[in-house]
Amino acid sequence: MSHLVAPSMLSADFANLQRDIEMVNNSKADWFHLDIMDGVFVPNLSFGVPVVEAIHKHAKKPLDVHLMIVEPNKYVDAFYKAGAQLINVHYEACLHLHSTIQKIKSLGIMAGVTLNPHTPVSVLEEIIKDVDLVMLMSVNPGFGGQKFIENTVDKTRRLKELIQKSSSKALIEIDGGVNYETGKRLLDAGADVLVAGSFVFGAQNPTETIANLKAL
Ligand code: DX5
Ligand code: ZN
Numbered sequence: 001m002s003h004l005v006a007p008s009m010l011s012a013d014f015a016n017l018q019r020d021i022e023m024v025n026n027s028k029a030d031w032f033h034l035d036i037m038d039g040v041f042v043p044n045l046s047f048g049v050p051v052v053e054a055i056h057k058h059a060k061k062p063l064d065v066h067l068m069i070v071e072p073n074k075y076v077d078a079f080y081k082a083g084a085q086l087i088n089v090h091y092e093a094c095l096h097l098h099s100t101i102q103k104i105k106s107l108g109i110m111a112g113v114t115l116n117p118h119t120p121v122s123v124l125e126e127i128i129k130d131v132d133l134v135m136l137m138s139v140n141p142g143f144g145g146q147k148f149i150e151n152t153v154d155k156t157r158r159l160k161e162l163i164q165k166s167s168s169k170a171l172i173e174i175d176g177g178v179n180y181e182t183g184k185r186l187l188d189a190g191a192d193v194l195v196a197g198s199f200v201f202g203a204q205n206p207t208e209t210i211a212n213l214k215a216l
Pocket of ligand 1: 139143198
């Protein structure tokens with residue numbers, strides 16, 4: 001499988017959201033990455049269920065919903081109904097991660113678990129066969145446009161080893177600070193999905209930037 005690219009709509013122009021959705025629809029991007037922030041789990045607010053529903057009406061590609069919220073278990077159904085095809089919950093926000101993962105899978109959509117930069121991949125040993133995807137944060141969650149945390153490249157290798165050792169089918173997604181240079185190194189280390197926000201939407205030509213990320 002060649003790698004996937006998921007533009008983060010956090011860096012889109014919210015006053016021209018439909019225009020930016022069409023750009024992604026007409027690009028080589030694979031998924032829409034949607035960042036949900038509650039001002040508690042992370043020090044920022046973004047958008048919630050109604051905006052995901054609105055994006056879903058226009059999006060022609062799967063919605064990858066990244067929940068940066070406390071008690072994500074409570075909102076899984078709402079985001080599923082809003083159109084999510086992948087729900088990413090943070091390891092650090094889930095008291096009963098196994099149960100939350102099973103709940104997401106019971107809806108017939110992909111279940112992902114996300115690790116903050118300080119959380120080691122070893123915490124996933126007992127859950128790795130149950131998840132469809134692991135997302136590594138390569139910045140501290142909360143804001144777009146931050147500097148890439150270098151340790152993520154080695155962490156990606158360690159995650160790949162864990163996945164292979166456990167005969168898990170989990171995909172590896174990386175979120176934060178992705179550009180051509182970090183993206184290439186992450187793919188070499190075993191990444192399957194690259195999220196890119198400011199690098200895509202801050203570019204002169206976002207469509208071409210997505211195509212270039214796909215061609216890495
Ligand atoms: C950060 C979000 C990211 C963010 C990435 O909390 O989870 O998805 O939009 O933005 P860039 O690609 O600009 O680092
Ligand atoms: Zn994200």
